[in-house]
Amino acid sequence: MNEDVPGIVVRVLQGNQTEDDMQVFLQWYHTSQENKDNFFQLKHIYELRKGVKKPDVIEMEASWDRLWEKLKKQSATHISSSETNQGKRYISIVRYAGVAAVAILLMVVGVRFFYKGHDQIVWVEVRTGAKSEPQTIRLSDGSIVRLNASSLFRYPEKFGRGEREVYLDGEAYFSITKDDRHDFIVHTDKQRINVLGTEFNVFGYSSDPYTITTLVNGKVKLGTYDNEGNLKNEVMMYPNQQIYFDKQSYQTTLSEVNTLDATSWMKGIYSFRDAPLEEIARRLEKIYGVTIIIPDEVDRKEEYTGKFFAHQTKEEIANVLNFKRQFRLQFSDDTIFLQKR
Secondary structure (H helix, E strand, O other), X not given: OOOOHHHHHHHHHHOOOOHHHHHHHHHHHOOOHHHHHHHHHHHHHHHHHHOOOOOOHHHHHHHHHHHHHHHHHHHHHHHHHHHHOOOOOOOOOOOOOOOOOOHHHOOOEEEEEEOOOOOEEEXXXXXXXXXXXXXXXXXXXXXXXXEOOOOEEEEEOOOOOOOEEEEEEEEEEEEOOOOOOXXXXXXXXXXXXXXXXXXXXXXXXXXXXXXXXXXXXXXXXXXXXXXXOOEEEEEEEOOOEEEEEEOOOOEEEEEEOOHHHHHHHHHOEEEEEEEEHHHXXXXXXXXXXXEEEOOOHHHHHOEEEEEEXXXXXXXXXXXXXXXXXXXXXXXXXXXXXXXXX
């Protein structure tokens, strides 16, 4: 049975799909491994198009066109099969489909991206859930990445001959192998970090209005960008420095810090020093998989200093937040209400 294939795919990938749309998409997706590979190839190319740092446009368009032709031929075969056999519904991916994450498909997956002629770069995505232990990832150049909870990290299975580029949505600690000929670049939401060989921590969730980068040793150049990918600011960082980047105002604040506060999460300790309660709550939500509701705006802005531990219960972390007994605590499933007394 023929469908409005372009419309269905656009709605699915942009997150505006109906239940019927999703059934059509999932039926196509699960039909073969080739369909899954094709979906992630297109998804990855389109995400790079939307990102701050894009590969060579001509090469990327050529990659897209090759894959698109392949999908059109595949789609024609599928439609013919569906009309002559069991009337099954198949769909094909359209050239200008917008891309958004389909949560049930984004676990730990390999993504192929045809780039620079016939060379292939195999991309790997690692996603960690709330309450998960830090994951250690060894990159092909020997660099080590420790990935925190509720984070997404995308990296090439093997680095090519150019810059070593990775993508982070979350928190990670990087220990980078020095290579004077190949810069190591970390992309986060509206931010790019260039390094040669160093150790640093990045707290950069796309859902948060800020990003915090802490340099332990070495030297990095940090650039910040607006929504259109235009460079707003560039700062050179040195050991024991931290940059707080406000993604709404595009302001960066450079300060000297104790780096242990930023890196103690790798030992299961979450340290806060003069941090607003709403900022603390936002981070605890990612670590413990809870929702913290603070109705009073004044309370949300109040600053706190303290520590939390990875294996604490929601009751225990609520009691730490309420150490002055200023709140009336209420619990509902995984939601904590901090109601002012």
